[in-house]
Amino acid sequence: MQENQYIAVQKSPAVHGNIAIQGSKNSALALVAAACLNDNVVHLKNVPDLRDFRLIEKMLAKVGIHTSREAEEFLVDARLATDYVLDFDITADFRASYYFIAPLLKKFKKVTLSYPGGDDFGSRPIDQHFKGMKKLGARIEPEGSHYTVYADNLVGTEFHFEVVTSGATINLMLIATLASGKTTFTNCATDPEVVDVANFLNLMGHHIVGAGTDTITITPNQNLHIHELKYTVIPDRLIAGSLLMLPGIVGGDVTITNAIPEHLASLLFALEDMGLEITRTSTGITSRKVGSINGMRLVTGMYPLFATDLQQPLTALMLYADTPSSVQDNVYYNRFSHVEELAKMGIHLGRQNNVAFIHGHHYRDLVADADVNCRDVRAGTCLLFAALGAEGETRLHDVKHLFRGYENLVGDLSSLGINIELRQEVEV
Numbered sequence: 001m002q003e004n005q006y007i008a009v010q011k012s013p014a015v016h017g018n019i020a021i022q023g024s025k026n027s028a029l030a031l032v033a034a035a036c037l038n039d040n041v042v043h044l045k046n047v048p049d050l051r052d053f054r055l056i057e058k059m060l061a062k063v064g065i066h067t068s069r070e071a072e073e074f075l076v077d078a079r080l081a082t083d084y085v086l087d088f089d090i091t092a093d094f095r096a097s098y099y100f101i102a103p104l105l106k107k108f109k110k111v112t113l114s115y116p117g118g119d120d121f122g123s124r125p126i127d128q129h130f131k132g133m134k135k136l137g138a139r140i141e142p143e144g145s146h147y148t149v150y151a152d153n154l155v156g157t158e159f160h161f162e163v164v165t166s167g168a169t170i171n172l173m174l175i176a177t178l179a180s181g182k183t184t185f186t187n188c189a190t191d192p193e194v195v196d197v198a199n200f201l202n203l204m205g206h207h208i209v210g211a212g213t214d215t216i217t218i219t220p221n222q223n224l225h226i227h228e229l230k231y232t233v234i235p236d237r238l239i240a241g242s243l244l245m246l247p248g249i250v251g252g253d254v255t256i257t258n259a260i261p262e263h264l265a266s267l268l269f270a271l272e273d274m275g276l277e278i279t280r281t282s283t284g285i286t287s288r289k290v291g292s293i294n295g296m297r298l299v300t301g302m303y304p305l306f307a308t309d310l311q312q313p314l315t316a317l318m319l320y321a322d323t324p325s326s327v328q329d330n331v332y333y334n335r336f337s338h339v340e341e342l343a344k345m346g347i348h349l350g351r352q353n354n355v356a357f358i359h360g361h362h363y364r365d366l367v368a369d370a371d372v373n374c375r376d377v378r379a380g381t382c383l384l385f386a387a388l389g390a391e392g393e394t395r396l397h398d399v400k401h402l403f404r405g406y407e408n409l410v411g412d413l414s415s416l417g418i419n420i421e422l423r424q425e426v427e428v
C-alpha cells in the first residue's frame, strides 16, 4: 500500500504535545530471534508493527515457527520448526535476518539464508559475524547469493571484535548460548539493544555478564526450565531522539513520556548545546525552544557516542541554526543520501568524504515546492523535518523507507500540530 502513497507537508506551526514512543525496532528484531531459542511460547510486548516484522512472520511461517499478534503482545512459538532453509528473498530484504541463524542452528545444526539487506548506505560488511561464528566452531559455506552455516559442535571460546558492531555482538551472543562452555567477547558494542537481548537471554536462564560494557561473557545453561516467558522491548531511542529535535525547527515543546534518558545522553547534550531546553524527569523528556539555535560540529560513533542513525535527522535542525554546522559520520561514511534530495528543495550542503557542511541561518526564509525521495529511513526523517520549516509544500515519495522505522508517523506528527497528510500517488 505504501508503494502508492506519498506524504505532503507544509510549513508547521510550533509543536506542542506528548508522545509515548513505540518499542525499539532494532531491539525487537533481535528479541524475536532470541524468543525462537525458547522451547516454549514467548510473549513480547512493544514489538512495533513494522514491515520488517511482517517479513519475519512470513519467513518464520515457512519454516514452521508460529508467530501471532494478540492484543499488545507478539507471540513466538518455535517448538515445531520444520526446516533449516530460510526464504532467500525475505532474508535478503532486511538487515536482521542473520539473527535467525541461532534458533535454526539450535534445532537443525545447520541453516541456509541469503546475505542481509536493510538500508543501503554503501558497504555493510558481515565479516565479524562470520569470524566469530568460525571461532565458535561453525563452518560456513557460501553458495552465490546465500550461505549455509553448519554447527555440529559449538565450543565456548574467546573472540575479540576487530570492529565495534552492534549487529555482530548481538548475533554472536545468541549463537554462543548454543555452545558448550563459556565464551568471552571483547571490544563489544555497548548499545542498549545489546543489553536488552542479554537481559532476555538471562531471563531464559543463561548467564550473560557484562552486556553494556566492552567485555561480555556468556555461560550457557543447557538445562533450561521450559516455560512461557514474557518480556517488554525497550522504547525506540532513535524515534524519541528524532521527535525531540522538532521544537528546534518549528518552535514549541515536545514531551516523550516513556523514553529512557540514559539511552539518549549524547543526543540530549547535543540538543542542549544547540540551545534547546531539555528537561529530564522520571516520567519522560521534554524539549523546548527557548531562544535561537546554534550550529555545532557533530561526529558520530558507536554507542555511547552520537548515533549514526540520528545524524540525518539532526542535520534538519542544523539547517535552522544561526551558525554553521558540520556532520562527520564515522560509522557509515556514505550515509548522506539526504544531501542530493535536500538540493531538490533548494538546500545545498557541502560534502567532503564522510563530512557534510551545513551553512545554517540561510534557510530560514526558504520557500519549497519540491518532490523528494526518501532513500532510507533516517534520510527520509531529515527531509520531512527540513520541510517543516520551509514555506510551501514538500512532497515526500518512497515513503516505504520512512515507514520502515515508524509505526504511526503521520498520527504522531499530526497530534503535535504538524500539517502532514498521506496521499495516494497519481497513476500515470
Ligand SMILES: CC(=O)N[C@H]1[C@@H](OP(=O)(O)OP(=O)(O)OC[C@H]2O[C@@H](n3ccc(=O)[nH]c3=O)[C@H](O)[C@@H]2O)O[C@H](CO)[C@@H](O)[C@@H]1O
Pocket (backbone or CB within 6 Å): 026, 027, 029, 095, 096, 123, 124, 125, 126, 127, 128, 129, 130, 163, 164, 165, 166, 167, 168, 189, 307, 308, 309, 330, 331, 332
Ligand atoms: C537492525 C539494526 O539494528 N540496525 C542498526 C545496526 O546496524 P548493524 O548492526 O548492521 O550495524 P553495526 O553495528 O554492525 O555496524 C557498525 C559498524 O561496524 C561495521 N561492521 C559491522 C559488522 C561487521 O561484520 N563488520 C563491520 O565492519 C559496519 O560497517 C559499521 O561501520 O547498528 C547501526 C549502527 O548503530 C545502525 O545504523 C542500524 O540502525
Ligand SMILES: C=C(OP(=O)(O)O)C(=O)O
Pocket (backbone or CB within 6 Å): 094, 095, 096, 117, 118, 119, 120, 309, 377, 378, 405
Ligand atoms: C539502518 C537502519 O536499519 P537497518 O539496519 O535495518 O537497515 C535504521 O534503522 O536506521
